[in-house]
Amino acid sequence: MKKINIWFAATLLLGFTACNSVLDVKPKGSYTTGNYWRNQADVIDGISGIYNILLEEDFTGHAEFTFDICSDDEFRAGDHAEDAAIETFTYDAGNPQVNFSWKWKYEMINRANNALTYIPNVPGMDAAIRDRSLGEAHFLRAFAYWRLTLIYGEVPMVTEEDVKKGAYNHPKATVEALRTQIEADLLKAAELLPAKYDESQAGRVHKGSAWGLLTKLYLYWDKLDKAIEFGSKVVGNNDYRLAANYADNFTTATSNNPEMLFNIQTMDGWGYSDFTTYHTPREWGGWNFHQPLKELVNEFEPNDPRKAVSVMQDGDMINVGNDVKRYNASMSNTGYHFRKFTNWKSNGGLDYSLKTPLLRTADIYLLLAEAKIRKNGAGAGDAEINAVRRRASVLLPPVVGGGMAAVIHERRVELSGENERHQDLMRWDKAGIVNIAAMYSKPKTGPAGVLVPARTFQKPKHYYFPLPQAEVDRSRGVLEQNPNYK
Incomplete structure (x- = not known):
């Protein structure tokens, strides 16, 4: 899909006053609505x-x-x-x-x-x-x-x-x-x-993208019937099937796959994304942000391969393109880095061809499970939860009679680092399923001790940012x- 930097000078600005714009963007070209939208x-x-x-x-x-x-x-x-x-x-x-x-x-x-x-x-x-x-x-x-x-x-x-x-x-x-x-x-x-595209148009949104985001919208809106209706459209459509392996979503050659309902298209040398840079250890070319905590790492069950795909931990041997290096816990404040968003070229240096996921079918499976459980009770979402677990590994025991605890666990490990956890917790808090203030009152710790002291989450103030x-x-x-x- 062709990407351009284009700015339509005449009417793209959203100004809250006649003389000021909320945007601090410089024009890229000399297009106006008078000489654009011609063909x-x-x-x-x-x-x-x-x-x-x-x-x-x-x-x-x-x-x-x-x-x-x-x-x-x-x-x-x-x-x-x-x-x-x-x-x-x-x-x-x-x-x-x-x-x-x-x-x-x-x-x-x-x-x-x-x-x-x-x-x-x-x-x-x-x-x-x-x-x-x-x-x-x-x-x-x-x-x-x-x-x-x-x-x-x-x-x-x-x-x-x-x-x-x-x-x-x-x-x-x-x-x-x-x-x-x-x-x-x-x-x-x-x-x-359209329902889907050929490979030349990878990255364009399709019907499944819209159905998936509708599922998310309706669940946050407490319209559980609607969330089930549109989640079922995604889950029941082979065009949006889960990738064969969890790692396929975080591997350059396979990160455009049917599970990716919406992702960011980048290719090394074109379409640079800071996302990979921010998540990569500084020693290996990155900027060292967004480090997973021990509590998240411990949430993964034994025999869950998603842990190795998602997280770097002490002693892991990591292929950094032109070498295989040992990850050391001292490279991180927490002792860990996210692995799923990192990628290197064969001759060294970060590879920006890995696509950034914004909406995956696995997310919709688990939203659908949540809607069914909240509407019909424990066990109603077992099929969807187990589909996600089976894709991860046949060694993971199936969920039987699963309630919200099963959904909460599965979303935490399946979607780790994908910008879902805080919003998930706030949704569940508003529904009376968790107490986010109590959860956030615990300090964040690393190998050397407290990284972030106990925090105070004020309701309803912190449900939204200013x-x-x-x-x-x-x-x-x-x-x-x-x-x-x-």
């Missing part, structure tokens, strides 16, 4: 420009995954001072991390809005490509709003109708209104998108800060 080639490249935002370091390259350092699975590590406040729940609305990915989510929304505004009027398009392109725009807008509402709760909502009116400075929309918009976008995406204060100020009174952060 099918423009449409294809324009849609690629929406996907391209996923490569930004301050979006999925790093910043989005930093919101998971709140969890009990990892330590922030690295050298970003603002991350310490995120991890310890001492941040405020001026924290840079709160701001980093905000502008890129809205940039994605802006580009999607422009696509939805202009594509219907582009002459001479193949009908299938027009439908696909509109479906992609709907999905990517939904994804950006999904991440915004998960992180901040209520945020401004801007659609293509606002683009047509030139109306951008909006107050916050309710979470209910945002979820309704996300739902509408994903249902439209599912209607327009809006970036700079954006609140820029709105001139239209955008109101989240409660408890004023």
Whole structure:
């Protein structure tokens, strides 16, 4: 899939005032809506420009995954001072991390809005490509709003109708209104998108991507029947089957596979992603962030091969491309690194061809299991949990009569480091299944002792992060800060 850096100068900016933009982005080219959207080639490249935002370091390259350092699975590590406040729940609305990915989510929304505004009027398009392109725009807008509402709760909502009116400075929309918009976008995406692609179009979203994100949306929305309906569409479709081996999802040659409902397309030398750099030990070319904690490592059962795929631990022999080196616990603050996101070229140096997973079929299996258990009781999700476990290893004993404890365990080991744990715990806390405040009151420890002291999670304050204060100020009174952060 062709990726371009493209910025449509006339209408891509989301400005909360007439003279200021929430985006700090420099133009890449001289395109405007007056000289773009002329033909099918423009449409294809324009849609690629929406996907391209996923490569930004301050979006999925790093910043989005930093919101998971709140969890009990990892330590922030690295050298970003603002991350310490995120991890310890001492941040405020001026924290840079709160701001980093905000502008890129809205940039994605802006580009999607422009696509939805202009594509219907582009002459001479193949009908299938027009439908696909509109479906992609709907999905990517939904994804950006999904991440915004998960992180901040209520945020401004801007659609293509606002683009047509030139109306951008909006107050916050309710979470209910945002979820309704996300739902509408994903249902439209599912209607327009093809079921799958050939290898030349790997990375484009398809019906399964939309159904999968709908499953997640409905579960967070407590619409369990709907979560079961759309989760079953994914799980029951061979086009989105689990990869043969867990490791296939984290191996360069096989990281584009049917299980990858949505991932970030990179190739070494083109489409660089910071994601690999941040997770790799400094001694081996990385920046040493996001280190797994002992409690996560201990969660893996004996005979679970996902542990070796996911985590580097003391004594492991690691192929770093041009050599095989011994991993030493002293390379990490916690004694461990995530292994699943690292990759090296045969002649040495990091290889950026590994795709970054954003939504996998295994995630949907376990969301479906959760919805069934919460609706129908223990045992209702056994088939889905055991499908994920059998794929990991036939040596893992099957779950029989599994309740939420089985789902919680399976999600923790299957999706370790994939930006799910903190949001999972908050969802379960709101449903009365876990007590997140009690869980986070335990310190994070490493081989040398306490890394992060006991933390105080305040409900409901810490269910959401504050809006970036700079954006609140820029709105001139239209955008109101989240409660408890004023």
